[in-house]
Amino acid sequence: MTAEAISSDLAAHDVMLVTSSAASASPAWSSQTGLWTSPWVPPPSSADQPGLPIYSITTFSDDVFNAACEGAPDAQMHLQAASTAHLADLLMAEIGTAIETGDFTKVLASSRSFTTLDEDGHPESFGDGIAREALFIAFKHYQDQRAVYFLDRLDGRATLQVNHTGFSAEVVPSSRTLALKKLGAICALMLIMGNNIEPYDPCLFQYIVYDADINSLHPAFISEWHPEICNAVRDWIDMGPEGSPAHFERWFVSYLDMATASLSERTSESHMALAAELLFKMIMGPQRLSHPEWASFVEGFRLRCRNGFDFTQVRFSYECSGVIMT
Numbered sequence: 001m002t003a004e005a006i007s008s009d010l011a012a013h014d015v016m017l018v019t020s021s022a023a024s025a026s027p028a029w030s031s032q033t034g035l036w037t038s039p040w041v042p043p044p045s046s047a048d049q050p051g052l053p054i055y056s057i058t059t060f061s062d063d064v065f066n067a068a069c070e071g072a073p074d075a076q077m078h079l080q081a082a083s084t085a086h087l088a089d090l091l092m093a094e095i096g097t098a099i100e101t102g103d104f105t106k107v108l109a110s111s112r113s114f115t116t117l118d119e120d121g122h123p124e125s126f127g128d129g130i131a132r133e134a135l136f137i138a139f140k141h142y143q144d145q146r147a148v149y150f151l152d153r154l155d156g157r158a159t160l161q162v163n164h165t166g167f168s169a170e171v172v173p174s175s176r177t178l179a180l181k182k183l184g185a186i187c188a189l190m191l192i193m194g195n196n197i198e199p200y201d202p203c204l205f206q207y208i209v210y211d212a213d214i215n216s217l218h219p220a221f222i223s224e225w226h227p228e229i230c231n232a233v234r235d236w237i238d239m240g241p242e243g244s245p246a247h248f249e250r251w252f253v254s255y256l257d258m259a260t261a262s263l264s265e266r267t268s269e270s271h272m273a274l275a276a277e278l279l280f281k282m283i284m285g286p287q288r289l290s291h292p293e294w295a296s297f298v299e300g301f302r303l304r305c306r307n308g309f310d311f312t313q314v315r316f317s318y319e320c321s322g323v324i325m326t
Contacts (some may be wrong), residue, residue, distance in 0.1 A: 002312040035214060035215060035233075035237065035272055036215070039218075040215045040218040056199060060192070061128075061192050061194070062107065068104065068109075068110075068303070069319045072105050072306070075106055075108075075111065076106070076109045077094060077107060077109040077111075079094075079114050079134075080123075081117065082116065084114075084130060084133045087130065087133075087134040088134045091134055091135070091138055092182065095185050095186070098303075099178065099181045099300065103306045104304060105307055107189070107324060108305060114126060114127075114131040114134055116130060117318055132195050135186065135190050135193060135195055136195055136196075138184050139187075139190060139195070149161050153201060154228065154282065155225065155231060156199060157198075159200070159226070159284055160180075160200075160285065162285065162294065163293065165286070169293075170292075170300060176293065180297045182300060183297060183300065184296070184299065185303060186300075186304075187200065187302065188311045189303070201225065203225060203283045205301075206221060208312060209235060209313075209314075212289050214276050229282050232278075232282075235247075235248075236271075236274070237279065241270070246260055246261075255282050256278060298312075324325065
């Protein structure tokens with residue numbers, strides 16, 4: 001997801017910054033409504049709350065920084081180093097401090113600069129380009145350990161690799177949860193600055209931002225990134241509980257670890273629940289966001305600040321579909 005792609009996709013659309021308290025958790029799927037049975041409507045946002053700002057995409061990063069530092073006019077982060085690699089190290093240290101204190105105000109300071117110095121200690125290069133490069137270097141630290149942090153999915157995309165499942169999920173090493181909090185924070189910062197966060201799937205962030213609501217992964221959104229997944233899930237829904245599931249064997253074996261022969265008896269409710277489960281696991285992977293590793297990633301992604309700012313409440317408003325950060 002390049003900066004150019006973001007700019008192209010979001011051209012002529014507004015940005016809504018939701019600054020209310022953290023939204024309550026939503027169910028992953030509801031038997032009362034089912035999956036894709038009606039058009040998805042995003043929850044209320046700043047457009048429905050008079051007095052909350054609506055920003056232009058062209059000033060998005062500045063607007064986020066200003067909102068994060070509201071009430072903290074002295075917040076600032078000015079990093080200087082001999083190279084962008086050293087700047088990345090300094091940034092990672094600041095992120096670590098923010099995670100420890102639970103406050104990203106300094107990391108999101110509106111008064112900020114990234115500067116490389118020459119051999120004599122004089123400023124050599126500075127600006128948003130240097131900041132983006134330092135961010136990319138920090139992210140590449142994780143990209144270079146792909147098997148540790150990325151679980152490959154369809155269409156060249158990936159989800160978060162969860163390393164501790166079953167019994168070991170109760171004893172995830174603190175070093176792992178810290179690394180994932182840092183990774184979540186870096187991903188959020190890259191979205192703010194317009195950096196490329198591939199191979200992570202844009203659908204991950206749509207799902208996170210909309211409080212784990214599986215219906216936020218609606219057909220118009222999924223078809224843009226994963227047309228084959230969209231068609232498979234739609235075909236399953238349209239088939240109904242009386243249809244033969246044999247045609248979906250590869251999907252269920254690959255993502256739900258089951259043969260379709262075991263699904264011959266289905267009610268309408270269980271059929272729709274399987275549609276939601278299949279969509280979730282094809283996109284998000286085998287573990288829920290309540291898993292400690294996912295929870296650590298999401299906690300870092302929130303970029304919480306002492307004034308109540310939470311990045312998961314910053315949403316791009318699309319005229320038609322509620323697409324987030326794509």
